[in-house]
Amino acid sequence: MRLNRTARRLATLIAIVALHGNAQAASPAPRPSFDCARASSEVEHAICADSRLARADSELARIYRSTLAGLDAPAAAALRDEQRWFLQLRDAGYADAAAPEKAEELRSTLDYRREYLGQIQAHPAPGLAGRWRNIAGEIEIRRDAKGRWDVQANAAHPLDGRWLCDAAGRDRGEADTASVHVDDDDSVLKLERAGATLQVTALNAKGERLTMPDYCGHNGSLEGTYFAVPPAKR
Numbered sequence: 001m002r003l004n005r006t007a008r009r010l011a012t013l014i015a016i017v018a019l020h021g022n023a024q025a026a027s028p029a030p031r032p033s034f035d036c037a038r039a040s041s042e043v044e045h046a047i048c049a050d051s052r053l054a055r056a057d058s059e060l061a062r063i064y065r066s067t068l069a070g071l072d073a074p075a076a077a078a079l080r081d082e083q084r085w086f087l088q089l090r091d092a093g094y095a096d097a098a099a100p101e102k103a104e105e106l107r108s109t110l111d112y113r114r115e116y117l118g119q120i121q122a123h124p125a126p127g128l129a130g131r132w133r134n135i136a137g138e139i140e141i142r143r144d145a146k147g148r149w150d151v152q153a154n155a156a157h158p159l160d161g162r163w164l165c166d167a168a169g170r171d172r173g174e175a176d177t178a179s180v181h182v183d184d185d186d187s188v189l190k191l192e193r194a195g196a197t198l199q200v201t202a203l204n205a206k207g208e209r210l211t212m213p214d215y216c217g218h219n220g221s222l223e224g225t226y227f228a229v230p231p232a233k234r
Helices: 002-026 042-049 051-070 073-093 100-119
Strands: 130-133 137-143 149-156 164-171 177-181 188-194 197-203 224-229
Touching (some): 042 051, 042 073, 073 100, 073 197, 073 224, 149 177, 149 188
Antiparallel strands (some): 137 149, 149 164, 164 177, 188 197
16 A cells, blocks of 8 residues: 555656646747847847846836836837937947856846836826936935935946946925035036926036036036936835
8 A cells, every 4th residue: 555655646746747847848938029030239149049138138128118108208208218228238238148147247237127117107206306217327306404405416327337426415496496506516406307207407607508527427427317216225
C-alpha cells in the first residue's frame, strides 16, 4: 500500500511538472511595443532579442499610452515631446545594449521611465503647491510659515549628467503663478500653472529670458514643462 501511495504521488508530481512545462512552452514570448521586423536601431534590435527587455519595453509603452490618454491636450503634447527625447536618449546611450551588462542597465532605465510615467497625475489640485517632475528634473513647491512660496529645484542631463542644476528660493506670488528670486543670485524662476502642468521659465534681473543661469552647469536649464507626481516618501 505504501508503495502504491508513493507511486501515485510521484505520478501526480510528474503530471504537475509536465503541465507547468507545457504551459510555459505554450506561453508566447514577450513582444516589444514595436514591430521587430521594422527595428531600425541597435537598441531596438537588442530589445527584440532579449525577452526581459521586450517585456520592459512593452510595459513602458502600455503605461505611456494610459497616462497620455488621461492628460489634457497641451499636457499630452508636452509628454509626447518628452517621450521622443527619451527615445533619442535611449538610442544614443545604449547602442551596445546587446552586451549583458548594458542590457541590464537599459532594462533599469526602461523600468525607471515606466515608474515615473505611472506617477503622473492627470488632474492635480489647483495651484503651484506640490511635487513636479519631468525627464530631467524635479521641483518641489510649498507655502512657508510666512505665506511665501518655498521652491527647491534640481535637474541633470538625463543621459549622463553632463550638466546639473540646483536652485532654491522663496517669494510671494499668486495661487497659480509666481516669480521666485533664486537664492544668492539675481535671476528669477517664473512658475505658472497651465492645465495639468507647471511651466517654468528662467529670467534675468531685467525680466528677460536667461539661457545660461549660474545655478546650472554648461547648457543646463530648469526651463520647461513639469508634470504633477505624488509627494516623495520621507
